[in-house]
Amino acid sequence: MxxxxxxxxxxxxxxxxxxxxxxxxxxxxxxxxxxxxxxxxxxxxxxxxxxxxxxxxxxxxxxxxxxxxxxxxxxxxxxxxxxxxxxxxxxxxxxxxxxxxxxxxxxxxxxxxxxxxxxxxxxxxxxxxxxxxxxxxxxxxxxxxxxxxxxxxxxxxxxxxxxxxxxxxxxxxxxxxxxxxxxxxxxVPAGRSFAEAADALRHELPLAVGRRALSGRLSSDLSGGVDSSSIACLAAAHTDLTAVTYVDAAMADQDDTRYAAEIAAANPAITRHLVDGRFTGSRHYDQLADLAGVPVTDAPALSVAMLGIMEAQLAPAVAAASTGHLTGWGGDNVLDAFASPADRYRSGARAAGLRDAHRLARDRRAAAHPVLRATAASARGSYPKALARLASAVLTGPAPQGIPDAADVARWCGPLSAARWLTPAGRTAVADLVGGRVRSADPAIGPGALRERLALEATGAEFANFDALTRALFDLPLHAPFLDTRVIDICLAVPAWERHRPGDFKPLARAALTGLVHAPLLARRTKTPFTGIYDGLRVNAPALRALLAGSTLAQAGLIDTSAVLASLDRTIHGSPADLVSLHGLVAAEVWLTNCPSTSTFDGWWEPAPARESAR
Structure with a gap:
């Protein structure tokens, strides 16, 4: 490591x-x-x-x-x-x-x-x-x-x-x-207008990609989506590029694949490899039957669910002797934004915030009144108060029955449906942890700003995990130019409601990158859904059941194994309610299993040489 x-x-x-x-x-x-x-x-x-x-x-x-x-x-x-x-x-x-x-x-x-x-x-x-x-x-x-x-x-x-x-x-x-x-x-970086940010990003993102292109032979993701495809186009302006498009049965006929093919055809510097999971046999949650083969990461890694896909997807890059692989990680965080009607409402633009809330409810086909009520209530609330309510809900309240609802965009925090896995000891422990964070919580931050920051940090941490895995397995470093602090500072200086516009998809990318990347890409209004994870859950269910049946968290008396396995069965059959929590639990249990074998003092540390001690 x-x-x-x-x-x-x-x-x-x-x-x-x-x-x-x-x-x-x-x-x-x-x-x-x-x-x-x-x-x-x-x-x-x-x-x-x-x-x-x-x-x-x-x-x-x-x-x-x-x-x-x-x-x-x-x-x-x-x-x-x-x-x-x-x-x-x-x-x-x-x-x-x-x-x-x-x-x-x-x-x-x-x-x-x-x-x-x-x-x-x-x-x-x-x-x-x-x-x-x-x-x-x-x-x-x-x-x-x-x-x-x-x-x-x-x-x-x-x-x-x-x-x-x-x-x-x-x-x-x-x-x-x-x-x-x-x-x-x-x-705190000074705020920017949308136009100012677009001008700055037009300079900074090509610089971030171009400097990486000087470091050796590069490869890149080329999904056909705005993020990775923009990075690939910018890199191809500097060097010949091995680019990889990965598809599975759910993605093969989607828009992304068509856009990726068009980009490669229009750019002679790009050599595109189409990797089809139907032919490579790669799925989500592969290679978890024997955890001894899973490299250890510094934190629980969601990417362990991608080991089989990772191997197939990066094979062309490894074969091309790539010394660094470019990705679009972080593009969603900086080019787009979470809907944040509550933050706009709290900023003083109350009518605009309520219009945003109503539009959000309509787009999600949800009842408008709960979203409007939560948006208005945010003006009287604060993050510390929300954490105190969450601690109480975890300890005494029923767990939600489904995925977070539309009104949650105007709330700071909440329980997930997986809270029903908790034993009484688990409820008490989590409630105490959440309650302990009330005193240090920022009372001024809005729900949207909080969610945006936590999502950015989660993306950054998971990118570090992914990079650690690809280095350990393939000796291949990853790069994520969108996650450079300089790029983030530019983009997040624009209010979320200007980066995320109803009916428009990543307008900041179009404003900043027109003329630098494949033009039709920036006119996209869609994002391909990734649903192949259910197929991976079904095929790899035996390995996942074995992992979760031996759960370290269950052995500590914190979760109920039977409840977890029941959730796994429902999710395998298509229920989305616990999909994210199960993914996180699998990552945690893989990490906990591998931690003891790598945490010895002698494996990490040694006495200082005499010449250092004598200085």
Whole structure:
């Protein structure tokens, strides 16, 4: 597993402790020691400010230029440390400034920072598993449980292991001598008009793709959808490209496949490979009968449900000796938006918010009154109040019987139908966890803004999992230009109700990319549904039943196995109510099964060499 780790000494003399096994030291002074594990030399960049007061160290798969890094160091010396996190690319940033150390990942959470206090030092890492191995921390079963039985309860500082703290994506872990660790949020990016954002994105997205095209032989997804197809078109302007379109029985005759073929035919730099799951025999939830063959990820990975499809889809890229595979991950998060009538209503545009709510109900063929009522009620509500209600509902209320209804777009959080899996002990544990987050919840955030942020962070975290799997299985790194902080900052500076317009599909993409990508693509008004997951559930039901029957969460007394297996049977036969929760539970159980075999201290850490201890 690739990761970065470091130790910051808070008192004198400097603490000398273990170092990551196989780590390459990138910094050592009286305050900070830092190492990379599994990174190539070109994935490291550093710059010192012109006055020598500050230094910026960047580690990642796509890095800013030397001059951009130097400008960030100069800014840090003047107190603007956050600019080190707002450069082009995808990376971890370490900023040192006159004894203060700040460590920050990216806004999407593709690079996350975790930390613990050990004696007189703080040890941090982009891998929570590494810190768990250092301290012997166990997985946090209640957080896992909350993820699959509720929605909208943000994790905050809670990591996947007990006692391992998490830095919220985009924020900085700030460490200084004789000072407790703290979390600093960067300034909120200034708002942009739709036109301003389109102009900025027209420059920034091609730059993000073009820089990656300089890194070696590239391949790309080419689904025919707006996101991956736009990335492929932008990459083909720089280099010959192996592009892959994956279909199954449900997708073969959909619009996506036709658009993908048209794009490849119109662009001679693209060599397209059509991979048909009907012929490769690949399905969702393949390869889970023997979990020893599933690579370990730093967090529960939804992508383990894609192992068979992943192998078939990426085979052309691997055969072409690709050194990096481009994807459209994050496009839905930044080019589109969740419907957010409540946020518009709360902003003061009450009539517009109610019109949006009525239109949403009509589009979803739902009763208008509940959506209108929830939208109006949002002006009197807040996220802390909503979390308190959720804690009470989990503890005493009945679980919903279906998928979240249309009115939930105007609510902050709620229980999922999978809450009926909870035992009394499970209900109490989840209610306590949710209730514990009331005090730290942001009272000013609207339901739409919260959902948008949590969805972005979930996408970023899962992309990191997917990348870890493809690196481990195929030695193939993935890239997601839409998830670069710079791209996110541009797009999310536009209000959600301007990025998501009824009757229009991803208007920001059309405004920004016209003339740069295949023109008919930007005129699309549809998105292909992905329903092949039910076929995978049916075929792989025996392996899934065996996994869930031996559930770690059930053995801990937190969920009822019979209720879970009943949900699996209903879902196999087409019920959508528990589909998302089952997916999350499978990911959690695979991760819990594989965690013990990889969490030993000696597997992750080693004593510091004498030459380091003597410094």
């Amino acid at each position: 690739r990761y970065v780790a470091g130790t910051v000494t808070r008192t004198s003399p400097p603490t000398v402790g273990p170092r990551p096994r196989g780590g390459h030291e990138i910094h050592h002074d009286a305050t900070l020691r830092a190492w990379t594990v599994g990174h190539d030399p070109h994935e490291l960049r550093r710059a010192v400010s012109r006055d020598g007061a500050a230094e910026v160290i960047l580690v990642g798969a796509c890095l800013p230029s030397v001059e951009e890094a130097r400008c960030a160091a100069d800014a840090a010396a003047r107190g603007r440390w956050h600019e080190a996190g707002q450069l082009p690319g995808s990376y971890l940033a370490i900023v040192t400034d006159r004894g203060t150390v700040r460590v920050l990942g990216d806004r999407a959470g593709t690079v996350q920072v975790h930390w613990i206090v050990t004696g007189s030092a703080v040890t941090w890492s982009t891998s929570a598993s590494a810190l768990a191995a250092l301290t012997g921390a166990a997985p946090d079963l209640v957080r896992l449980l909350a993820e699959v039985t509720t929605w909208g309860a943000e994790p905050g500082a809670d990591g996947w292991f007990e006692g391992i703290h998490r830095v919220p994506p985009g924020a900085a872990l700030t460490l200084a001598p004789d000072t407790p660790p703290s979390i600093e949020q960067p300034p």
